[in-house]
């Protein structure tokens with residue numbers, strides 16, 4: 001945590017096209033709610049699925065920009081536990097896109113030292129998708145570069161519920177005393193165990209809600225809502241969001257002003 005108020009990060013980012021080095025106020029963990037694919041497409045007379053297809057391009061840009069900035073963790077909300085309520089064909093298409101992304105991009109991610117982790121409930125996923133996700137995690141397990149966290153079939157309430165169920169099992173089996181249930185006990189049973197909380201949560205498409213994303217982990221995240229639909233979220237838009245983050249003053253409940261980063 002950078003305790004010296006320091007504007008240099010914001011200055012470097014003020015001219016996004018000339019960003020050459022990682023500024024000091026870059027968030028360690030960026031999490032993105034990639035929203036607005038459908039509206040992006042409908043506004044162009046295209047099908048919603050075309051919007052999702054273009055959204056995959058924006059994913060590649062976000063990964064590249066994260067690496068360029070020196071972000072350590074990038075969490076992407078790809079499919080929520082509530083997205084099952086969409087028309088079956090759209091759900092099927094989104095599953096196909098995940099499959100395609102891993103098949104097409106995994107080798108390059110691996111070459112670039114990216115470590116892939118998937119969070120969310122895998123039980124309801126078909127075994128072919130599950131093994132694809134396992135393969136991506138296993139192949140990249142020892143990579144030391146960007147940690148790309150894909151939230152798929154993820155919902156924060158579901159994640160917390162599963163963690164609480166595990167705590168109940170541990171208590172019932174005598175492995176855990178109720179007195180020992182503290183924040184760390186909960187945290188270590190979440191899908192994000194071992195990861196730092198997000199510093200910056202970005203949501204595209206102008207909606208200002210979390211839609212069941214990282215509710216526990218977002219306790220002190222800085223929230224940045226951007227009007228652009230996800231397929232239009234390019235490098236410049238990402239840098240602008242980080243610039244906004246770099247201007248925020250984080251207090252974590254205290255009084256001493258601490259700059260972001």
Ligand code: IPE
Nearest residue numbers: 034035036037038039078079
């Ligand atoms: C985000 O775009 C992608 C997913 C939620 C899977 P949407 O599909 O939600 O697009 P809008 O919000 O309907 O425009």
Ligand code: IPE
Nearest residue numbers: 033034035077078079080211
């Ligand atoms: C959130 O977007 C989920 C993902 C981006 C995967 P939604 O489009 O599902 O959220 P709501 O329904 O507008 O809240």
Ligand code: MG
Nearest residue numbers: 035036037038
């Ligand atoms: Mg949406």
